[in-house]
Amino acid sequence: MQQPVLRTHQIINMCLGFMGIQFGFALQNANVSRIFQTLGANMDELAILWIAAPLTGLLIQPIIGYYSDRTWTRWGRRRPFFFAGALLSAIALFIMPNSPALWIAVVMLWLLDAAINTSMEPFRAYVGDNLPPKQRPLGYALQSFFIGVGAVIASSLPWLLTALGVSNVAAEGELPNSVVYSFYLGGIVFFSAVLYTIVTTEEYSPEQLAQFNRQNDERVALTYQPLSLQPWQLALLIGGLILGGATYTLGWNKELWVLVGLLSGGFLLFAAASWLQRRGSDNMIVSLANDIAHMPVMMRRLAVVQFFTWFALFSMWIYTTSAVTGFHFGSSDPSSSTYNEGANWVGVLFSAYNGVGMLAALLLPLLARKIGTPATHALALSLGGVGLVSFYFIADPKWLLASMVLVGVAWASILSLPYALLSNCLPSHKMGTYMGIFNLFIVIPQLIAASVLGLLVSQLFDNQPIFAMVIGGVSFLVAAASLIGFNDDSHTRLEDSQ
Structure with missing residues (x-):
């Protein structure tokens, strides 16, 4: 049996929920360091406090992938996990900005990240389940597009609300209303977008998927x-x-x-x-x-690339606020208006790279047809590396938008091309499990970053977070170099699957 080709609006319905998931991630990435510093965290504590994010991914995603492969209910295979994760995420987004103490904010970060991962992991397998191989690149590209839409809006929410007259300053130890209201809006959008995907899409049963993917499963059978x-x-x-x-x-x-x-x-x-x-x-x-222990060869090769890629991203997420407020705006006091102006600008920068990523996600598959998927991914990662390193050489914070354009191209590639390569070399009955395992090579480098970045910044760079951005840029370049000699297999070439 041939798996049906879906219409574009059906693929859009399938991917729209990821916009809500990215609302949660974008608010977390752009504001959690700000929340921690407001509640009294020191600069050299930020990396270890952020450990909740990768550690929950390390534990949650393989487990969710394993059980979602083995789940079939009247509501489907993946969708029950979408709903549970979205509900818990919305609750955490409402509570986090009202945390009265640092330890409560840390606990809420654990809950939020665990809930987001519960929704997110099955979404990657969902595209692999519901689309035939020739449509999967389009599915992951549209998924990346909606990730960009959600991140653009969510990352800039404090800045937008400030422009609309919402207060951007608060008493010491409290968050301004511009941040608090952003989290409230994020919780509503997260739950609503995921619920829309649940209501408007259906899933194939495990038996149907086995029939659709019999030939591919025989080719990639694991012993x-x-x-x-x-x-x-x-x-x-x-x-x-x-x-x-x-x-x-x-x-x-x-x-x-x-x-x-x-x-x-x-x-x-x-x-x-x-x-x-x-x-x-x-x-x-x-x-x-x-x-x-028996991962496909393609997955092993991609694991190395993912390791250095996500080390770079975690460096950026942890230290951009501190780097920009301290290096470019000249303030490290979270209660000062200058610091909060810089922190809001970081939200705009994050919005910019996600906006570029949103558009680039639709263009990169075209380039991949010309030069191959690995070469396209290597080029995008190289641009991201140059973008992060340039933070050190730019004095005017407005010009950091140019740096984030380069990071945005890398972000688009990171969210789509590795998954387009990976999905076609996985057996259908283990799609969720292997997508969860693939996440290990996203979270392990983040855990390593959480354990060593604070030490590097404090001991080697005199607590100057701008150098964490440089480290992240170099890591991007190493990831790009890891793709040298990486050849598309005939069955995973993006141009052959269009």
């Missing part, structure tokens, strides 16, 4: 060998023990314990899965460990 501890897994344990011992005895920054936990946790996952498999168990831990 598993019994799990056994490998040298690289033992290296994780040894590395974690050495780093943990050094951190404890030498009194190194507490953020490094995140990296210790990451290394040790990786070893424990595979050790536990190996032990359970030998006892005849076939639970979620065994299944996920097998899927990670």
Whole structure:
């Protein structure tokens, strides 16, 4: 059976919910550092306080992917997860700007990010489920377009509300109404957009998907060998023990314990899965460990690119507010009008790169047909690297808009081209699981960034966050270089799937 080709309006309905999800992410990315600093966080604490975002993604997305692959209800396969995540996200968006203390704001960031991830992970698999291979690039491009729409509006909301007369200053330890009302609007839009997708779209049953994708599933069928501890897994344990011992005895920054936990946790996952498999168990831990250990080759190659890409993005999200307010506006006092003017300008900058990304998402597939998907992605990442490095060399904050144009091109590529490459090399019955696992190579670099960026900025750069932007730019360039020699497989070439 051939999977039906959907009309453009049907694909739009399918992707519109992602606009709401991006409302939540954009408000979080542009304002959480501001909220933390307002509630008393020090500059060198920002990275570790942000750890909630990648850690919840690390835990939530593979689990949601695993269970959404195995779920079928009267409401569908992925849509129940859309609804639950959207409802919880809306609640968190209403509560977060009213946090009376720093620790409450941190807890709300954990809840918000867990809820967003619950909605977001199935959306990636949703495109792979509902569209035939030749339409998937269009689906991911439209998904990126709506991500851009949501981010443009949400990132600039405090600035827009200030322009409409809403107060942009507040007493010490409190957030201005321009930020508080932005979060309220974000909660409403998030839930409404996701609900629209749930109501206007339908899903194929697992049996229908198996029929549609039989030929592709046979081509990409995965064969598993019994799990056994490998040298690289033992290296994780040894590395974690050495780093943990050094951190404890030498009194190194507490953020490094995140990296210790990451290394040790990786070893424990595979050790536990190996032990359970030998006892005849076939639970979620065994299944996920097998899927990670036997990833398709294309996915392994993309994992390296994703690692450096998302290290760069996390650097930008954490430190842009501090870099721009301190380096370009000359104020690090969250209660000052100058600082809040700079923080609002960061919202405009974030809106700009998302706006460019929204448009570039529709143009990049055309370029990919000419020069290939990997070359297009490498070019876009290189432009993003130049954009972040240029922050250090630009004095007038207005010219930072030019930097964000370059970042926007990279953002568009990041949100679409890797997924267009990946989806066609995955078996349909594991689409959600592998999309969740692919997210590991988004969140692991963020966890590493959270553990080492604060140390680097404080120890090497005298607490000057502008250098975190430079580090992020260099990481983008490394990601681009990782694509050298990366060839499209015949079945994943974007131009062959148009």
